[in-house]
Amino acid sequence: MNPTSVSAVEWPPAAGPVQRAGLYAWVSTVDHKRIGILYLLTALVFFAVAGLLALVMRLQLAQPNNHLISPEAYNQLFTMHGTTMVFLVGMPMLVGFGNYLVPLMIGARDMAFPRLNALGYWLFLLGGLLLYFSFLAGGAPAAGWFSYAPLSEAPYSPGSGVDYWITALLILGAGSIAGAVNLVATVLALRAPGMTLRKLPLFVWMSLVTALLIIFALPALNASIIMLLIDRQLAASFFRATEGGSSLLWQHFFWAFGHPEVYILALPAFGMISEVIPVFSRKPIFGYEFVAGSGVVIGLLSFAVWAHHMFTVGMGHPAETFFGLASMLIAVPTGVKIFNWIATMWGGTIRFTTAMLFAIAFILQFTIGGLSGITFTTVPADWQTTDSYYVVAHFHYVLIGGTLFGTYAGLYYWFPKMSGRMLSERLGRWHFWLSVISFNLTFSVQHVLGLMGMPRRVYTYPDLPYWGSLNLISTAGAVLSAVAVLVLLWNVVASLRRGRLAGDNPWEAWTLEWAATSPPAEHNFERVPPVRSRRPLWDLMHPEAPDPEIRSPGRQDNLPLERNVVGMWCFILTEATFFLMLIAAYVYYDLFVVGGPDESHVLDRKLTVIFTVCLLSSSATLYAAERSLRRGWRGGFQAWLALTVVLGAVFLLGQGHEYWDLLHRGVDVNSSLFATSFYTLTGFHGLHVLVGLLALSVLFWIAWRGEVRPEREEAVRSLSLYWHFVDVVWIFVFGTIYVVGPAL
Amino acid sequence: MNTLEFLTRSWKLDFFGLGLLVLVMAAYGIAIGRPGPRRWPPLAAAAVIWILTLCSPVGTLADEYLFSAHMLQHLVLLLIVPALLLLALPEVKDPKERAWPKADRAGTARNGLGWLAGVGAMWVWHAPTLCNAATTDPWVRRLQLVSLLVLGTMFWWPILGPRPAHRLPPLTGIVYLFTACLACTLLGIYITFTPVSVCSVYVHPPDRLGILPLIRQGWGLTPWMDQQIGGLMMWVPACLIYLGGIIGLLARWYRGEELEHDTGPSLGPTPPPGLAPTHDNSPA
DSSP states (O other), X not given: OOHHHHHHSOOOXXXXXXXXXXXXXXXXXXXXXXXXXXXXXXXXXXXXXXXXXXXXXXXXXXXXXXXXSOHHHHHHHHHHHHHIIIIIIIHHHHHHHHHHHHXXXXXXXXXXXXHHHHHHHHHHHHHHHHHHHXXXXXXXXXXXXXXXXXXXXXXXXXXXXXXXXXXXXXXXXXXXXXXXHHHHHHHHHOOOTTOOGGGSOHHHHHHHHHHHHHXXXXXXXHHHHHHXXXXXXXXXXXXXXXXXXXXXXXXXXXXXXXXXXXXXXXXXXXXXXXXHHHHHHTSOOTTHHHHHHHHHHHHHHGGGOGGGGGTTSOOOHHHHHHHHHHHHHTHHHHHHHHHHHHHHHTTSOXXXXXHHHHHHHHHHHHHHHHHHHHHHTSHHHHHHHTTBHHHHHHHHIIIIIIIIHHHHHHHHHXXXXXXXXXXXXXXXXXXXXXXXXXXXXXXXXXXXXXXTTOBSSOSOOOOOTTHHHHXXXXXXXXXXXXXXXXXXXXXXXXXXXXXXXXXXXXXXOOSGGGGSOSSOBXXXXXXXXXXXXXXXXXXXXXXXXXXXXXXXXXXXXXXXXXXXXXXXXXXXXXXXXXXXXXXXXXXXXXXXXXXXXXXXXXXXXXXXXXXXXXXXXXXXXXXXXHHHHHTTOHHHHHHHHHHHHHHHHHHHHHHXXXXXXXXXXXXXXXXXXXXXXXXXXXXXXXXXXXXXXXXXXXXXXXXXXXXXXXXXXXXXXXXXXXXHHHHHHHHHHHIIIIIIXXXX | OOHHHHHHHOOOOOHHHHHHHHHHHHHHHHHTOSOOTTTXXXXXXXXXXXXXXXXXXXXXXXXXXXXXXXXXXXXXXXXXXXXXXXXXXXXXXXXXXXXXXXXXXXXXXXXXXXXXXXXXXXXXXXXXXXXXXXXXOHHHHHHHHHHHXXXXXXXXXXXXXXXXXXXXXXXXXXXXXXXXXXHHHHHXXXXXXXXXXXXXXXXXOOOSSSOHHIIIIISXXXXXXXXXXXXXXXXXXXXXXXHHHHHHHHHXXXXXXXXXXXXXXXXXXXXXXXXXXXXXXXXX
């Protein structure tokens, strides 16, 4: 992002592509604002669907011994409700806001990779539809949103529901990772001049941390569901204890993703609140550094505490004690944020708009959810409350009182920017009070039910004292919640048609998005205002009393990063995490499982060493090719590139030979856990080599036609980064399987 | 022997360790002199922790009884004592040197070596052969003590070193610490869950003090639990130390305290006067 590269870039023709109208314009769009709105609308539809599923569940639970729906249907409902709310509502809702707002807030014209952005949305839609198609294909998944093994294994979930669940989640995961890579590249490479990292609006900060969490956490999920898919489709036994596998490993892998996921859902809402509260308190945020920094700390901590979801599986007292203590620590950075928000309001001129009301409700309700969360870190208390309605109450306070109320605050705050019209404040107040009352009615009593011993995920319950009446209260609250959502929908539709016109900056806010028109033009800004402090529009409106300038210490605030390289690095990090999980699984089965063919008997190490040398030297030849390109020596570039392709192909042939040999000797995918994990790990690596090889071949073809010029070097550089990465992964894979493995 | 008797009676004098401490303190006195008001607390803390780790009952347990006590010692000597010692050094300000000069080869090599030193000290000393050797052979143990302190100093140098010019810029420093934490976590997870005994000496200690019944029955620590606690220490608290470093770097960065070191043209692009064009998004 250095100024020279900005000025060196050629401006595209002003009009851009031909303006299309109507539905086709939406389907074919690569504009971050339209994609953002598509995300939000689709998430809203899924929100309504998942809400209806919950309503049916609540009606079934309204009285004891009820038979409105069957137990099988009930299992499908809670599985679909959870999966939908997490993957099809929570994440896309926040991605949608991020997509719409982040480029505007940092003064960029669009996301770093607009087409990838569109791909992310369509993958999301495809994944969502596929998940719901399972209803037509013989029954939805019914193993809960975390699909615990062995319940989710073929013998216990024989239908195709779990397969749909896996496929949908893989597609959704790919879409989320694409979105996260894009967001990181946008924030790191496309900021307007002056918008240094330390001046980023807090919503952008939290979105950045969230994107990094997605990059590191989603591959854990992808690795585990791929292993589950291999179990189900190829009759392997990664997670089947009866066949020597480990159901416990599924829980470790799933929660290594699942716990960061909680913060993926919470952090963007933190960011929204941090934008809304200062504007409606007419004060700058109190302790910007602490709000941003504690977000980073929460992100890092979230990877170290996943085992607190597993206090009842028998990990042993030492592990439980350590993870209980570590989990308590999360309360510290979260508490820091709460105090910052309160201190921001303190002494401010508070305007109680609907957005602000929801932000205040967020603080109160999220704190309640956080406090009940801390009770779980006391291990013996967790033993009593786990899998009871107390847990249900806890995470709904976090996800509705926290994430959803935060998102509502964001919606009322940014709706005028997106649509050009204000949402009705009168209806907004109805919506607010109905939401708060109904939400607390539904879930506060569930704390009590849980402590009285009512387990979650039961389709009905016996007529024990108070259970019936408390459940009835909860159901009444759920019905009222549906009314609240209807009020919101009515408000949105009515305001879109005849709401008050908003103007550019209806709230007198201070961040860059309010400098654009409402709704913003396709290219966002004619000119971006100068950014010298964290409140550029305040400085513009109050030249007599501007904020103190935030100077840039050193170059790190403003690294000259190139988006292709940032994007490739993010992709490499996420892939590296994926391979890390597979290698961990390999080592795990190597250590714990005996029986069946194992590596010391069946693998031919010498032959593999030869192929390894080929693959590793291909990194050197590719480096030589890059050097030739930099020096403008076209022939050398082509020759080195061709050699790279040949060496990569030799490696793949070698791997093919090894597979052929093993299969002939009767070592099948499901012969033993060694065989399954061997084929999984080397197979995925081989797939990556193949993809790299195809890309290199395309590059060679382009070079052959003489179309690779030294100016296009960074495209070649990102591809060679990928190739080097694949080689480095092989060093680890080779070391694990052929060197360390036999010794363990 | 009960726990109280054990805690009061099992202190010992580790002459080598104490001698080394005296040497380090003497070197500090000769090279630097009296520590300033902000320097003596870390220096004193380093000395106290040093003595406690080696001479207290923790040291006795680490010598032959408990892998977890050994791990505590290992982490303290590698991550805490060297960090405190570096914090006790006064800053070396060279007006000609700017903080974070452009990446040079020597700097990269220094940082890479530091990272490898920190992570290597974790991994290499826990290879079963070396771990056992350090427990049974007093000279290997002494070598381990020295190497941990040296490697720990090398590891922290790019973060806490006295020369601002040698320090990593905050964001790079965060990556440095985060990756180190990751490497340490992986080993910690392995040690926690593996059925293989990492340091088999601790499974059947020679029990020269006759406290094994106290440990096994009194405290209920089986060898398996002992190793699990050791692995968890490397996994969770060790990571929190790195995290503490990361928080410190974040604070340093947000405060912008380095501003004074940084002058002139190296400043990032400042907003040009007037209005700036938006970012273009067409493929470059």
